[in-house]
Amino acid sequence: MVSKNILIVDDEPRTRQGLQRTLESWNNGEYTILTAESGEDVLRVAAERKIHILLSDIRMPEMTGLQLLKKLKENGMAPVVIVISAYSEFEYAQQALKLGVVNYLLKPIGKKKLIEAVEDAVKIMEKQERAGLIEKVVDKKIVDASTKMDSTKDTIRKAMIYIERNLKEEFTLKDVAAHVHLNPSYFSVLFKEQVDLNFSEYVTRRRIQRSKELVLSTTLPINEIAEEVGYKTAKYFIKIFKEIEGMTPSAYRKTENERAF
Numbered sequence: 001m002v003s004k005n006i007l008i009v010d011d012e013p014r015t016r017q018g019l020q021r022t023l024e025s026w027n028n029g030e031y032t033i034l035t036a037e038s039g040e041d042v043l044r045v046a047a048e049r050k051i052h053i054l055l056s057d058i059r060m061p062e063m064t065g066l067q068l069l070k071k072l073k074e075n076g077m078a079p080v081v082i083v084i085s086a087y088s089e090f091e092y093a094q095q096a097l098k099l100g101v102v103n104y105l106l107k108p109i110g111k112k113k114l115i116e117a118v119e120d121a122v123k124i125m126e127k128q129e130r131a132g133l134i135e136k137v138v139d140k141k142i143v144d145a146s147t148k149m150d151s152t153k154d155t156i157r158k159a160m161i162y163i164e165r166n167l168k169e170e171f172t173l174k175d176v177a178a179h180v181h182l183n184p185s186y187f188s189v190l191f192k193e194q195v196d197l198n199f200s201e202y203v204t205r206r207r208i209q210r211s212k213e214l215v216l217s218t219t220l221p222i223n224e225i226a227e228e229v230g231y232k233t234a235k236y237f238i239k240i241f242k243e244i245e246g247m248t249p250s251a252y253r254k255t256e257n258e259r260a261f
Contacts, residue, residue, distance in 0.1 A: 006031050006055070008033070008034070009060070012057075058085040065083055069100075103121065139208070155182060158180050162176055163202070168229065207230055207240075210228075214228060237249070
């Protein structure tokens with residue numbers, strides 16, 4: 001598992017080291033705690049590795065914390081930010097909040113307050129990552145089909161729920177038609193009419209979308225992911241995945257992980 005990066009930037013060595021020591025003792029191995037003494041340092045670090053959480057002093061020589069946040073934003077970088085300052089001026093807090101800062105801590109910072117702020121930042125980061133994951137794995141045709149669920153007939157809605165709950169299992173159109181008490185031929189026509197995808201394409205796309213979630217959010221081997229989404233052999237799963245995504249599941253995992261870090 002690749003650890004995530006928390007970066008502390010403060011031009012005062014004692015403050016910087018104190019914050020680092022507190023976070024090192026809190027850390028359970030999931031995070032690399034980095035330090036920088038200036039905004040320029042932060043930009044150099046950010047060019048080499050992703051900064052997930054940033055604790056930044058506001059008043060620093062050459063580049064202030066607020067100027068640093070603007071630079072990061074301009075460069076398309078969006079860490080979860082906690083601002084630290086010896087100054088309690090309201091204008092700084094206001095400007096910081098406009099730049100997406102999630103917390104504003106005044107020096108001297110107690111250990112308990114620091115850890116609480118970082119734990120809150122971790123929750124926000126995880127929420128953002130989940131949203132990002134959904135965006136990455138989304139299949140527009142499946143989304144379109146899901147949005148139609150409110151207007152679809154009850155029988156087709158029940159069929160879609162059955163498919164969702166049984167992605168790991170083997171089932172046929174006949175099985176699902178029997179579940180909703182319809183003749184298979186009529187069910188097939190009705191499904192296509194209501195969902196805008198034929199039954200087999202819908203099931204395949206939903207299975208591949210689920211597999212993408214597992215490829216990106218777990219370290220499960222590809223053969224286990226194949227089983228989790230209802231494919232008996234990894235070889236066939238890889239073939240279908242490549243037809244839809246244009247690359248193998250392993251290549252997809254590698255590409256997306258490189259983008260993330």
